[in-house]
Amino acid sequence: MARKLGSRSEKTRPLVRAAALRLFARDGYAAVPMRQIAADVGVQAGALYRYTPxxxxxxxxxxxxxxxxxxxxxxxxxxxxxxxxxxxxxxxxxxxxxxxxxxxxxxxxxxxxxxxxxxxxxxxxxxxxxxxxxxxxxxxxxxxxxxxxxxxxxxxxxxxxxxxxxxxxxxxxxxxxxxxxxxxxxxxxx
Amino acid sequence: MARKLGSRSEKTRPLVRAAALRLFARDGYAAVPMRQIAADVGVQAGALYRYTPxxxxxxxxxxxxxxxxxxxxxxxxxxxxxxxxxxxxxxxxxxxxxxxxxxxxxxxxxxxxxxxxxxxxxxxxxxxxxxxxxxxxxxxxxxxxxxxxxxxxxxxxxxxxxxxxxxxxxxxxxxxxxxxxxxxxxxxxx
DNA sequence: GTCTATAGACAGATAGAC
DNA sequence: GTCTATCTGTCTATAGAC
The missing domain is CATH 1.10.357.10 (Tetracycline Repressor, domain 2)
Structure with a gap:
């Protein structure tokens, strides 16, 4: 089965959500920098803005x-x-x-x-x-x-x-x- | 009756506590800047550090x-x-x-x-x-x-x-x- | 799609004048 | 005791290379 184009993006998206969920719950929304979510996912901060405005x-x-x-x-x-x-x-x-x-x-x-x-x-x-x-x-x-x-x-x-x-x-x-x-x-x- | 020296400081202290209480409760600790507490009291931010480290x-x-x-x-x-x-x-x-x-x-x-x-x-x-x-x-x-x-x-x-x-x-x-x-x-x- | 680099705003805290 | 001014660091979000 051929992979759809852009399927790679759909691998990172849930990771971003999972990292945000875990970190917001642990430290609180205001205390979690975007950089930390990015680090948790394993990308740089700028890349997050592909998945959230x-x-x-x-x-x-x-x-x-x-x-x-x-x-x-x-x-x-x-x-x-x-x-x-x-x-x-x-x-x-x-x-x-x-x-x-x-x-x-x-x-x-x-x-x-x-x-x-x-x-x-x-x-x-x-x-x-x-x-x-x-x-x-x-x-x-x-x-x-x-x-x-x-x-x-x-x-x-x-x-x-x-x-x-x-x-x-x-x-x-x-x-x-x-x-x-x-x-x-x-x-x-x- | 003569005022004690330093009695003026003991007027501001409770105002600082009251402002912090009100603002922390309303907006959350992380979201409240020291400058906002100071503004609520009616002093500049630097003055707060006379009352809290x-x-x-x-x-x-x-x-x-x-x-x-x-x-x-x-x-x-x-x-x-x-x-x-x-x-x-x-x-x-x-x-x-x-x-x-x-x-x-x-x-x-x-x-x-x-x-x-x-x-x-x-x-x-x-x-x-x-x-x-x-x-x-x-x-x-x-x-x-x-x-x-x-x-x-x-x-x-x-x-x-x-x-x-x-x-x-x-x-x-x-x-x-x-x-x-x-x-x-x-x-x-x- | 991810990177590096950075703009631009704002934070906590301190120094020194008065 | 409060002021003004500022140091130093961090934040969100964006720009442009690859």
Missing amino acids: DKQSLLFELMHVHMEELLAAWREVMPDGSPLDRLDAFVRFHIHHHMDRAEVVFISYMELRNLTPENFMVIEGMRAEYEKVLEDILAECGVDTDDKLTTLAVLAMLTGVNTWYREGGLLGRTAIAERYVGMVRCLVKA | DKQSLLFELMHVHMEELLAAWREVMPDGSPLDRLDAFVRFHIHHHMDRAEVVFISYMELRNLTPENFMVIEGMRAEYEKVLEDILAECGVDTDDKLTTLAVLAMLTGVNTWYREGGLLGRTAIAERYVGMVRCLVKA
Whole structure:
């Protein structure tokens, strides 16, 4: 099979994204120079601008793709059962998805303020859409969602797993998810 | 009454701290130039170095004072009652303290990675000490604290209030605290 | 598509006048 | 104690050779 022209460029592009992801997560967007991303990829800084118009777009693209994948993945696994079943499913989905993508999740919470106002509005809209998924499920479960306190408390608790979960820890992935399922069920009953 | 010599310097110092607090919270440590802090205070950039050896010390001092005050304030109000009473008291204390100091709390979570390794270890130690306060109370309430999941889940839920609470919102401070008290009680029973 | 070289802006921190 | 002026280094992004 003949290679397409320009296929070489499509080898570097994902490396740039991966390096930006890793370094932004580790050191923070503002603290990572383009030169360091380039060094991580194994090219000179100027070459990066073949793949991104600027540093800001690199950040925005990582967060935008993440939010699109998050919303799409939920639509994919979203079950039809009872409200409580759907709540359990949401908790398991959220925990597993966030454990699998620790770096981009971390960036998406930490680097919001380094987005331009236009880019921020896009991401904020998608974040609100995801929050609405949980809010609707909670409402169907009989929770009062006039104020967002319960929704935000549950979301904060679930997302907190991102700050401490590391692969190979004391608890397995499924065990962790089931513990959170139990805690959220308990909050809903109260 | 005669003014003490040097009393004028002690007027600018708190202004520098206040400006750094406000700007670090709004734009992030890395994005705030010393010149902007100076402009906020109403002096030239060079004058700031009468009050701090460098920018890093400005950040560290804000976080360090915050953690000292947090630990001291808890020791002050810590009650003697039953474990469940002490848990309620901790929840109320945490929520109110975090609502009253939104900016420095936000900085303390967001800017950890902009501390030098030495400074990070100091703050991290104090953060662990605070976490231990909650862990001990939960253990006395009969919660299994062999793994830290419950402790961290409760702390994440409580601290989440910082991301959405604004003065003059739908719910009053006390009402919010009592809702969290109810949710935490429920998690402990399960 | 990657390189070298550099433009142009701006950072943290210091020196010395007043 | 604050000023002006500046040193020294680093940043993003671009230009043009190969």
